[in-house]
Amino acid sequence: MIPFEHFFYVSAILFVTGMAMILTRKNIVLVLVGVELMLNAANLNFVAFNRLHSERMDGQIMTIFVMIVAAAEAAIALALLWQIYRHFQTADLNKVNSIKEEEA
Amino acid sequence: MSIYTIIFYFFALLSVSSALFALFSNNMVHAVMALLGVFLGVSGLFVFAGADFLALAQLVIYVGGVLVLMLFGIMFTQRGSGATAPEGRRQVWNALFLSSLMLALLAWLFLSLPIPYHQLKLSSESSIRPLGQSLLSEFLLPFELAGLLLLIALIGAVHIAGRKNG
Numbered sequence: 001m002i003p004f005e006h007f008f009y010v011s012a013i014l015f016v017t018g019m020a021m022i023l024t025r026k027n028i029v030l031v032l033v034g035v036e037l038m039l040n041a042a043n044l045n046f047v048a049f050n051r052l053h054s055e056r057m058d059g060q061i062m063t064i065f066v067m068i069v070a071a072a073e074a075a076i077a078l079a080l081l082w083q084i085y086r087h088f089q090t091a092d093l094n095k096v097n098s099i100k101e102e103e104a
Numbered sequence: 105m106s107i108y109t110i111i112f113y114f115f116a117l118l119s120v121s122s123a124l125f126a127l128f129s130n131n132m133v134h135a136v137m138a139l140l141g142v143f144l145g146v147s148g149l150f151v152f153a154g155a156d157f158l159a160l161a162q163l164v165i166y167v168g169g170v171l172v173l174m175l176f177g178i179m180f181t182q183r184g185s186g187a188t189a190p191e192g193r194r195q196v197w198n199a200l201f202l203s204s205l206m207l208a209l210l211a212w213l214f215l216s217l218p219i220p221y222h223q224l225k226l227s228s229e230s231s232i233r234p235l236g237q238s239l240l241s242e243f244l245l246p247f248e249l250a251g252l253l254l255l256i257a258l259i260g261a262v263h264i265a266g267r268k269n270g
Contacts, residue, residue: 024195027132036166047155060155060158064158071169072253076257
């Protein structure tokens with residue numbers, strides 16, 4: 001039998017990896033990869049803890065909503081990335097340092 | 105050691121090693137493709153936790169949707185090989201410190217909280233029917249609101265991406 005703790009260890013490692021990616025990477029797309037890793041870790045926890053009350057489905061329903069929000073977030077993030085790239089000609093977060101339109 | 109145990113650890117190792125590869129890879133395209141391994145591994149773990157519908161949804165939404173969007177993002181914004189700029193040294197040490205702190209905290213949490221791990225059992229029955237029933241009865245309003253959220257996000261994304269500068 002598989003010890004159930006190992007679900008939580010996998011999810012903890014995924015979460016920490018995503019966090020390290022968000023903290024170190026400078027490219028917008030790679031920061032998004034980190035966010036997706038953290039969301040997946042949270043999903044894994046929800047699904048695993050759902051087995052505590054396996055007659056109810058709350059954990060799995062929460063996971064569905066997290067997936068929906070992740071899809072919406074990815075779409076918006078791509079649109080924002082496109083605008084940022086058009087404005088700054090880069091996807092490097094260190095060079096994106098103003099939210100105002102520059103006066104030409 | 106049964107065949108299930110081997111498959112479980114295969115998926116666990118697949119997701120963890122792909123995540124670490126994405127963290128340490130210097131190539132953006134490789135990092136995003138490593139995310140495919142994470143999604144596949146987590147999807148396999150979902151099956152072990154008795155969430156067969158979610159495993160399929162994970163593949164369809166993440167691999168079919170989010171991953172493709174990210175690859176589009178790279179193709180839009182990257183010229184050349186996709187190699188990333190090196191990180192600053194201080195940033196790496198700060199991230200290492202914060203991440204190991206977080207890992208220690210999570211490990212302490214999972215070890216010290218009175219979670220009845222022995223009650224958690226793998227299941228072999230499908231969860232699609234109870235999931236659909238509770239989604240369309242108890243959670244009907246959040247479900248419809250989630251659909252509305254997706255519509256708003258879609259319109260918003262089109263509006264933001266289509267806006268001309270200045």
